[in-house]
Amino acid sequence: MKRIIMICEGPTEQAFAKTNLQVFFINRNIYLQTPLIKASRGGIVKWHRLKDQIETHLKAEQDAYVTTLIDYYGMYAKYQFPGWDAAQTIVNRISRMDSLEQSMLQSIDPQFKHRFIPYLQLHEFEGLLFNDIEVIKSQVPPEDLVGIAELEKTFADYPNPEMINNIKTTSPSHRLGRIINGYNKVVYGDIISEAIGLERIRAKSPRFNNWVTRLENI
Numbered sequence: 001m002k003r004i005i006m007i008c009e010g011p012t013e014q015a016f017a018k019t020n021l022q023v024f025f026i027n028r029n030i031y032l033q034t035p036l037i038k039a040s041r042g043g044i045v046k047w048h049r050l051k052d053q054i055e056t057h058l059k060a061e062q063d064a065y066v067t068t069l070i071d072y073y074g075m076y077a078k079y080q081f082p083g084w085d086a087a088q089t090i091v092n093r094i095s096r097m098d099s100l101e102q103s104m105l106q107s108i109d110p111q112f113k114h115r116f117i118p119y120l121q122l123h124e125f126e127g128l129l130f131n132d133i134e135v136i137k138s139q140v141p142p143e144d145l146v147g148i149a150e151l152e153k154t155f156a157d158y159p160n161p162e163m164i165n166n167i168k169t170t171s172p173s174h175r176l177g178r179i180i181n182g183y184n185k186v187v188y189g190d191i192i193s194e195a196i197g198l199e200r201i202r203a204k205s206p207r208f209n210n211w212v213t214r215l216e217n218i
Contacts, residue, residue, distance in 0.1 A: 037050060127161045
């Protein structure tokens, strides 16, 4: 059986991987492990610390592939990711992610980088939850769905939920915090993503879909 080690930025991404991705990959004869970023146990860290974890996995488990499930939202120059300054000059956000991922790949030890598949979620994981408005309405108690107007406007403005923007007040998680009273990232991320289903998430989020496709074809 093939193996993938998916380093998750935090508990929200880890819960999503366990709920939505593990069974999918098992059915394709791929065993998925989902460790958190070791240095933080939940949260982005400087590149050299994440790189150490990536290369440790690649060196110790030479039959496994390693990938990342990390949000672009919340990343800044201070984290010293390779190619950061050059990537910031790229206006197209999808091309910017591609550039950063390529720089991450090239930073890994050449002996092992053929088994590393970098991935940055544009803009953050919670964007994937803006997939089906009826699912959100069905999974959130009506008395807690306090931002229905913002919910409807977000769906109208962003047919591709990956493009929901990267500003603190308008990022996907902050929108959900206003839309849902008592919003909990891990709990609602798990509930809503499972109700949507991986197939529908992939259909509306092309960049995410391309990553999953690469992984299932290792």
